[in-house]
Amino acid sequence: MSLTLIAILGVLSIVVVTAFSKRLGLAAPLALVVVGIGLSYLPGTPDIELEPELILAGVLPPLLYSAAVDMPGQDFRRNLKAISGLAVVLVVLTTLGAGALFHQVLPGIEWPAAFALGAVISPTDAVAATSIGKKLGLPPRVVTMLEGEGLVNDASSLVLLRSAVAAIASSVSIWSVAGNFVRSVVIxxxxxxxxxxxxxxxxxxxRDPMLSTAISFAVPFISFLPAEELHASGVLAVVVTGLVIGREGPRRIAARDRWVESMNWRTIAFLMESGIFLLMGLSLKPLTDSVQDDGRSIGHAIAIGVLAAVAVVLLRLLFVVPLVAMIR
Known part of the structure; x- marks a missing residue:
C-alpha cells in the first residue's frame, strides 16, 4: 500500500469518525483510537512506525503553537499558579510515583530507566482531556486549566525524560536535574x-493575509530549533511564542490576516491531532506482535499498563481534588 493511499484513507477515516462522533455525542479522540485498533487487525494493513523525532520536532511544535495562540492570555495568567502546579509539580510527582511502580513490577529495570518510563506517561493529553471535560459540563475555568496544563506539561516531562536518559549512562544528582530544569525553562x-x-x-x-499565514507556518519551528540547540526546552519556547503572538497579535496584525490564519491553523491542527490518535490505535497490533516475539504474555503487558494507568489517575486525584477545593 503506497504512502499516498495511506494518507488519503487516513484523512477520510478522520473525517468520517469525527462526524459520527459529534452526532453520537462521543469524544472523537477516543473514537479514533478505537477505530485505529480495529483497522490495525484488518488483513493487509501495513505496520506504520514513525520515528519519535518526527513527532517531537515535526508534529508537536505546530500543535502546541496553534493551541497557545488561541489561549486567552488573561485566563492563562489568572490560572498560572494552578497550571504551574499541574504542569510541573504534578508531572514530577507522577514521574516519581510511576517510576517507583515500574521498578517494582518490571524485573531487572533500573531506577533511571523506570523514571524515564514514568516521565513518558506523566503528561496528560490536552485534546482528549478538554474534549471530554466539555462534554461532561466542567466549569470553564477548569477547562482552561486543563488546556493550560496541556500546553506546558509536555515540556516538563521531556526535561525529566532527558535527565533520566542521561542518568542511565552516568550518575546524575537531583541538584543537577533541578538546575538543568531551571536553565531549560529560563532559556x-x-x-x-x-x-x-x-x-x-x-x-x-x-500586510498580506497569504504571506502572513505562510510565515506563521514556520514560526513554531523558528522558536523550537534555537531553543533545542541551546539544550533548552523547544516545546516550552513554542508555547511562549504562541502566547506572545496571541496577546500582541490583535494589537498589531490586521483582523483579516488573523482570521485567515485561524481558519488554516484550525484545519492543520485538527488533522494532526486526529492523525496522532488514529496512529495510536494503528500501533497496537505491532506492539502486541513485538511482545509475543519477545516471548512475553499479552495479558501480563496489559496488566502492567492498566496498573500504571490506575496509579497515574490516583496520583492525579490526590493532587487535583485539594487543588480544585482551594481554588473554589
Missing amino acids: AVVVGAVVGMVMVRVRAAL
Missing part, C-alpha cells in the same frame, strides 16, 4: 518571547 522563555515579538512585527509589516 526557553527568553527564546520564545523574543521570537514571538519579532514575528508579530514581521507579520504586521507584510
Whole structure:
C-alpha cells in the first residue's frame, strides 16, 4: 500500500469518525483510537512506525503553537499558579510515583530507566482531556486549566525524560536535574518571547493575509530549533511564542490576516491531532506482535499498563481534588 493511499484513507477515516462522533455525542479522540485498533487487525494493513523525532520536532511544535495562540492570555495568567502546579509539580510527582511502580513490577529495570518510563506517561493529553471535560459540563475555568496544563506539561516531562536518559549512562544528582530544569525553562522563555515579538512585527509589516499565514507556518519551528540547540526546552519556547503572538497579535496584525490564519491553523491542527490518535490505535497490533516475539504474555503487558494507568489517575486525584477545593 503506497504512502499516498495511506494518507488519503487516513484523512477520510478522520473525517468520517469525527462526524459520527459529534452526532453520537462521543469524544472523537477516543473514537479514533478505537477505530485505529480495529483497522490495525484488518488483513493487509501495513505496520506504520514513525520515528519519535518526527513527532517531537515535526508534529508537536505546530500543535502546541496553534493551541497557545488561541489561549486567552488573561485566563492563562489568572490560572498560572494552578497550571504551574499541574504542569510541573504534578508531572514530577507522577514521574516519581510511576517510576517507583515500574521498578517494582518490571524485573531487572533500573531506577533511571523506570523514571524515564514514568516521565513518558506523566503528561496528560490536552485534546482528549478538554474534549471530554466539555462534554461532561466542567466549569470553564477548569477547562482552561486543563488546556493550560496541556500546553506546558509536555515540556516538563521531556526535561525529566532527558535527565533520566542521561542518568542511565552516568550518575546524575537531583541538584543537577533541578538546575538543568531551571536553565531549560529560563532559556526557553527568553527564546520564545523574543521570537514571538519579532514575528508579530514581521507579520504586521507584510500586510498580506497569504504571506502572513505562510510565515506563521514556520514560526513554531523558528522558536523550537534555537531553543533545542541551546539544550533548552523547544516545546516550552513554542508555547511562549504562541502566547506572545496571541496577546500582541490583535494589537498589531490586521483582523483579516488573523482570521485567515485561524481558519488554516484550525484545519492543520485538527488533522494532526486526529492523525496522532488514529496512529495510536494503528500501533497496537505491532506492539502486541513485538511482545509475543519477545516471548512475553499479552495479558501480563496489559496488566502492567492498566496498573500504571490506575496509579497515574490516583496520583492525579490526590493532587487535583485539594487543588480544585482551594481554588473554589
